[in-house]
Amino acid sequence: MIFIASSSRIRSLLAMVVCLTVGLSLVASTPIAFTPEELEVKHRCSKDLDETIHYICKGRTVSLAELYPQSFGSRSKRYAPDGTYYRPLQNGPIHECCLRPCGYPEIRQYCAPD
Secondary structure, three states: OOOOOOHHHHHHHHHHHHHHHHHHHHHHHOOOOOOHHHOOOEOOOHHHHHHHHHHHHOOOEOOHHHHOHHHOOOHHHHEOOOOOEOOOOOOOHHHHHHOOOEOHHHHHOOEOOO
């Protein structure tokens, strides 16, 4: 048996779908705004850390290679002048915000100067 819906039911269902679609698109397109004081101090990793840095810095970030020139490249950078091997400092956004909680001041240091 084939179910036949009345045109008024179809119209009301279609109107509900349109309203939900428009409402969800408005919510999804609303930018998340917060002041530096409102930025929660918490662990941020992966995509959350990346999005937070780009939001605070407005897309203008400093290259990590510039901030930490000794942490990239060959092992020869890990040897002291007297030939002893040392472990590089563990710093950078992952060590500052993923392994430990961080807030606005820590994240702001990865922004390019104005």
